[in-house]
Amino acid sequence: MKSLINIAFAVALVAPSLSHAAVPLTRAQVRAELIDLEDAGYNPIDDDNYPQNLEHAQAIVAQQNKANNAYGSDTAGASQSSGMAQTGEK
Template sequence: MTSLSRITLAVLVAAGAAASTAALAQPAGSQAPLTRAQVQADLVDWLQAGYDPLDWIHYPANAQRAGAIVAQRRAERAAGGQAQMQPQQ
């Protein structure tokens, strides 16, 4: 393999890695980055759901349990908001 083809291959690999990293860094379905207030509100939701960032002994289970609770509460809020918007017959 010539040095030119090695350089070309290295550039292509680096470009692919950079593109995939940038794509994974964006939240799914979001067009804009989160604001500081949104991140702080998200942290409050997690703390209210029982997540303790200092509890490193129970870390995976603690975070997964709190994440499930936060997701359930958000789904209930979204469903509740839609139910209020629909006219009752």
């Protein structure tokens, strides 16, 4: 019984520190997410295929975000030059 009380006490102490992890979205973030979903083909008024069309649009947005946040360069073999001659001085 004493160990059960200790476990309950430990959970009660840890719970507040874990609850801050879920940060609510701002109104602007929700609007931006809705715009991204609509750009991906989601229509909130179309209730005929509700879960499927939302999930499809979320998958498209996730792929776009994954491509935009991918590590590395998307310009394979490209180089840039300022057109200025290098003098060796810095």
